[in-house]
Amino acid sequence: MALWSVALLSSMLLAGAAGSADAPSEGKAQQHTNQGKAQQHRAAAQLRGHAGFPNAPGAARLLAEDWVQLIEGGECPSAGEITCKKDGLWRHFKFPAGEFRISRQVSVPEHTVLVGNGNPNGEDRAKRPDYNSQTVFVASDGVSDDQVCYCQNLEKSWEPLSPSNPYHCQELTNEQAKSLRKGFLLSSNTLIENIAFQGKDTLRPSDNGALCGGGVFETPGCVHNQCEFPHLMTGDGKPVTNVTIQNIRLNDYANDPQLASQLAVWVAQTSDAETPTSQVHVKNLVAMFLHADGINFHGFVQDSMVDDCYIQNTGDDIYAVWGSHFDTRGIIFQNSVAVDAGRARQNHYGSCVAVYGAKEATFRNLTCFAPEQNTGDCYDARNDGETCNGCLGIIKESFDADY
Secondary structure, X not given: OEEXXXXXXXXXXXXXXXXXXXXXXXXXXXXXOOOOHHHHHHHHXXXXXXXXXXXXXXXXXXXXXXXXXXXXXXXXXXXXXXXXXXXXXXXXXXXXXXXXXXXXXXXXXXXXXXXXXXXXXXXXXXXOOOHHHOEEEEEOOOOOOOOOOOOOOEOOOOOOOEOOEOEOOXXXXXXXXXXXXXXXXXXXXXXXXXXXXXXXXXXXXXXXXXXXXXXXXXXXXXXXXXXXXXXXXXXXOOOOEXXXXXXXXXXXXXXXXXXXXXXXXXXXXXXOOOOOEEEEEEEEEXXXXXXXXXXXXXXXXXXXXXXXXXXXXXXXXXXEEEOOOOOOEEEEXXXXXXXXXXXXXXXXXXXOEXXXXXXXXXXXXXXXXXXXXXXXXXXXXXXXXXXXXXXXXXXXXXXXXXX
């Protein structure tokens, strides 16, 4: 492993191209004796409808969908295990410690704040926390079929449509896309903090090879990464503004090295070429394993920042700007650490920082622990494979990049 550290990876003023290319399972209530704080926590968790703990005696169990309906609805109940306070237009939800099942992408409405029990990240970012005191959202299941219909990409995304290069599939629906992308879809004026999340995907499906999403946190937009199918969208598909994601930990709750999400954060391209998604702020996010990218600002994005994050063991680039041909500017990635970009897919592809089109982006005070370079069977053989993986930062011409 090589260590790359940079006090300032100079502000990339990109005027010209460079580089290369649910419900918890039902069961009978079980008698048990509280033995200290941990077991009291488990009993309380079951009253909240969390999965993974023995039933409290006589407890009326809530389904996981109850918390989903609470967030996606318009109510703000002040009593209960999940509390809500109203402040003008805003609803502030406070989740207790425990485990919450999530079976699909949950839409977080405008003017909504979701806060967990505490910051799951300590000074040593790689150290697994004591999850007994954390709010954890756990995917009910995950993608394990390499051939699942995920994006409706071309089988060879780098070549035009032809009889020999058809779409991977053409039967995808919005409901199916929602069920595959377990996590949170964030509207304008939303904040989510102090939570952990555990994905259960075991692979990156081939139809998501040319990335189209699957982030734990996403903003609305097209399901296809170039908006080729107008009927396929997440949420209303429109740009959003003022989104904050902070004090987050991903994919070490299960302690299973095969289970993860596709990405941490996916800002999706929208069909609106006049209005950017803007003011997306990600701070103190830790991800220990991801099948695809870490954080990817895709499409028309402006005035957004990633700060004080730690992401390791991805299947692709860790900190990415995929602005394509849009007027993407005001993007800052700073004070963050990237470890082993691409290792989750045998170092076939991935760098700590990658840009695929933008007008202006700044990367400063980043530390990159790079895996060994794979020049033999990497997914980008240009430059003898030296720019395929293991780079601190690279500006690409591929994926419709325009500068």
